[in-house]
Amino acid sequence: xxFLYLIISLLIVISDQTLKSxxxxxxxxxxxxxxxxxxxxxxxxxxxxxxxxILPGQMGLFYLISIIAIIVCLYYLFIKKFHSKLFSTGVALxxxxxxxxxxDRIHLKYVIDMIQVxxxxxxxxxxxxxxxxxxIILVFIYLLFFDESxxxxx
Numbered sequence: 001x002x003f004l005y006l007i008i009s010l011l012i013v014i015s016d017q018t019l020k021s022x023x024x025x026x027x028x029x030x031x032x033x034x035x036x037x038x039x040x041x042x043x044x045x046x047x048x049x050x051x052x053x054i055l056p057g058q059m060g061l062f063y064l065i066s067i068i069a070i071i072v073c074l075y076y077l078f079i080k081k082f083h084s085k086l087f088s089t090g091v092a093l094x095x096x097x098x099x100x101x102x103x104d105r106i107h108l109k110y111v112i113d114m115i116q117v118x119x120x121x122x123x124x125x126x127x128x129x130x131x132x133x134x135x136i137i138l139v140f141i142y143l144l145f146f147d148e149s150x151x152x153x154x
Contacts, residue, residue: 001088002077002078002088005077005088005089005091005092006077006092008018008089008092008093008096009092009093009095009096009099010096011096011132011149012092012093012095012099012100012127012128013096013099013100013128014128015127016096016097016100016101016126016128016131017100017103019114019126019127020100020104020112020126023042023044023112023113023114024044026045027042027114027127028044029044029045029046029059030044030045031043032044032045032116033045033119038118038119039117039118040115040116040118040120041064041116041118042114042115042116043114043116043124044111044112044114044120045112045113045114045124046108046111046112046141047110047111047112047113047124048109048110048111050062056119057110061106062102062105063102063106066098066101066102066105067127069094069098070098070099070102072097073091073092073094073095073098073103074095076088076091077091077092077095079102081114082142082147084142084146086138086141086142086148087138087139087142087143087146089135089138090134090135090136090137090138090139090141090142091139092135093131093132093134093135093138094131094132094139095132095135095136096131096135097127097128097129097130097132097133097135098128098132099128099130099134100126100128100131101126101129101132109118111124111128113125113129114126115127116128
């Protein structure tokens with residue numbers, strides 16, 4: 001079953017890197033095009049920091065955090081402590097997102113971001129960022145609402 005979760009992670013990495021490659025190859029830095037008017041646009045930016053461009057230029061720190069996070073994700077995917085599809089799917093999404101952004105950091109020394117939400121003021125992000133966010137939300141939902149009930153039923 002863990003193989004399925006590694007496939008989910010791989011699909012996140014492939015979709016993230018494919019879109020990043022498309023944007024980098026077809027957009028000039030700062031160029032923007034509406035995809036769904038007033039909903040979202042693609043805007044090519046280069047992020048040298050972490051989320052919201054915090055700690056710009058700290059690649060060594062980001063490499064270290066990424067490697068530790070990948071090890072932690074793999075640990076939780078392969079131990080038998082959690083038998084939840086919700087938990088494992090969340091961890092798989094986080095893993096794929098971390099790897100997607102790490103590839104950029106190693107290869108480019110920055111992360112390509114492109115998804116801009118037009119109806120609210122929000123930072124530009126990418127598929128990897130979205131996967132990390134959704135994955136963390138799924139893990140928290142599991143830990144907050146299901147973990148104790150599964151322990152009580154065991």
